Amino acid sequence: MSTRTTLDVSRLPTYAFGHRSLMWWGTAGMIVIEGTLFAIGIVAYFYLRGIAQEWPLSAPPPDLLYGTLNTIILLLSGIPNQLAAKAGEREDLGSVRVWMLVCIVFAVAVQVVRIYEFGALNTHWSHNAYGSIVFALLTLHTVHLVTDFVDTVVLEVLMFTGPLTGRRFVDVCENAGYWWFVVAAWLPIYFTLYLVPRLF
């Protein structure tokens, strides 16, 4: 005859927000990996700059206009992004739909401007190592931008069509968290690509 006691977990929630959830940790892991990728890319930029006689190598620095415009749009996109996350935590489906749509509009804007940004780099990846690393950093960031954009669109469609369960709101929050990373990763890249050739 067993005398064991039991730990009843039948009334525990079946999902949770923030760092309680597995998704949060999975997303954090992705962010650490990709953050390292960005960091090493930037280190490579400075390494190449360190061995160069002049910097940028035989090219004017990238035009400030589109890069700066994108920085502003990305920072502003933080507002609907945060509102979408908060609506997700409240499980307020109506607000989630609205704010995620606004996020999508912002993401489209960033990507359109990004096309012009590529055109205003004043170099090409095949010209020299400077051109290569500049294109590499901008492409790396663009891949993240597009990925999270597609992610957001899929999630937004799901918010309209269903089938919905409570934990999809956790996905909304994690998606927003990842967008914050896309924004945050941009700032050092902007600084490196646009300001370093001018200031130092």
Added chain:
Amino acid sequence: MSRLESTWADSPGLLGALSTVDHKRIAIRYVVTSLVFFVLAGFLALVMRTQLARADNHLVGPDLYNQLFSMHGSAMMFLFAVPVMEAVALYLIPLMVGTRNVAFPRLNAYGYWLFLFGGLMSFTAFALDIGPEAGWFSYVPLAGPQYSPGKRTDFWAQLITFTEVAALIGAIQIIVTVFKMRAPGMTLSRLPMFAWAMLVTAFMIMFAMPSVMLASTFLITDRLVSTQFFNPAEGGDVLLWQHMFWFFGHPEVYIIFVPALGMISEILPAFARRRVVGYLGLVIALVSIAFLSFGLWVHHMFTTGLPPLGMSFFTVASIMIALPTGLQIFCWIATLATGERVRFATPILFVIGFFFIFIIGGMTGIMLGASTLDQQLHDSYFVVAHLHYVLIGGAVFPLFAGFHYWFPKITGRQLSETLGRWNFWLLFVGFNVAFFPMHILGLEGMPRRMYTYSAASGWEGLNLLSTLGALVIAASVLVFVCNVVVTLLRGARAADNPWGASGLEWATASPPPAYNFADIPVVRSRAPLWEENFPAATVVGLPDLVPTALVTRLHDAQPDHVALLPTPSPWPLLAAIATTVLFIGTIFSPWALIWGSVPVAITLIGWFWPSPDEARRHREIEIKPDEAEQRELAFGELSS
């Protein structure tokens, strides 16, 4: 069949096998696949040894020889050593921490399929004479567009992408499973040593692998679309490659070695019948090895003309790693010395073999870590001897120990001790006969990676001896394979806990059911199965309508919520196929990055999209966070 069983069961047949998300089935495939690659890469080594057995031999020409050593090294590192350790962890960690699956079961399947396809691609390319040819570290300018035309190095670069993505996926699984899915009461200070080792390894993977992924991407774009990263004529730099490669490559050695340390810390206490001596010291040693390993990559570059101050720094950092390693070895000796009289079963033999061989490898490591001596020995057979002593001694011996130790749990059958002893002694003798002479050859000046040598060099005798040793190693591996096959066919049935060990993985049946544990136990000490009256409490009330797992808090492992885990699905396989098309496509055209990402996106959306049936079940058992009732374990329930 109970509802728990039917919920966790895979559907029968091929589709069920391809759709499984059971961490145990996936991990067994992972282990077997990496062992097949191990045998193939070992076969390449045998061909090289046959070529070198005699002076002026022309069995193999220089071009094939280049591919042989490059493929051997790349496969051993990227397709065997790292993946096999992660694979073992993906099997054991959920059992060791007392949960029912890994944190992201479908991602786990995807990671395995990518690994498989990457390996298949690489060996197929090799068979078609497009194997890697510039060494496992593919130094530029040799590996650049000018000196390595053709597609050989591009296939190598994509092998890196495949295997590193798979390894990173494994790392995330391990971290989140260990952090958030431990049985109630298993605080971090009660975490099994192997789980600690894998946690440390997983963090190292996360910080090391991005570097080589970026480097190999730079390499492939230099070759494919004329970027100039490594072209000195256009402001690039060849040493940038070496920095980026070894920033990954040195931690890589420890990514292979640290899991092995964890295995030893699990196996020794079971045989000494006492808890491991110096648990806290061992954990600190693992963590400090991880940190130090990122600070000594330049010792691979001592001959590249770096500033003397840098050389001194990296010399000191390299030699410093002997401290935490030494600490661990003393803890293990103390465990053996103060425990009960140890029975020399096969796992223990392999651990003792590890001590012997790894310590020699460590000694030559200290020699090579001194930049002055390294200048003399660089690129000689001394280095080949050293790296095989640390990698085979430090990882393969513990791995064989682990296979013999956990095999009964995984298969429900006990490997033959007689064959196990043959396996050990052949490996031990064969290894030393094969690799010890290489120290002497290296000191005598024989450079590595040469396809033949003249009889006048006087190297023939030792090379022949080394080749004989390699054949004995092959015999040992053959004995192991026979042992596994014979045991699976008609081996003795194993008990649930044949070694009388203390970890949770021994608390369930051998082999474990799909759901691992019918009742999740509450853990009250570092050695739960050695507690009196284990388990003093078990978890009840986990929903079994869909696969679920208990999520606990990071620091104190108090119950937090119930995670609804995904069901089996063919989508991860389809997504991996789409990703494979993308990766291989980019070898031939940069546009593959664009068109190739469309099928990837489609399959990922298919993977994510919830089925109405699954959503209905989830709604049925859903409890929102604000409707829940939290209950914490009282202190008394948590200590034995």
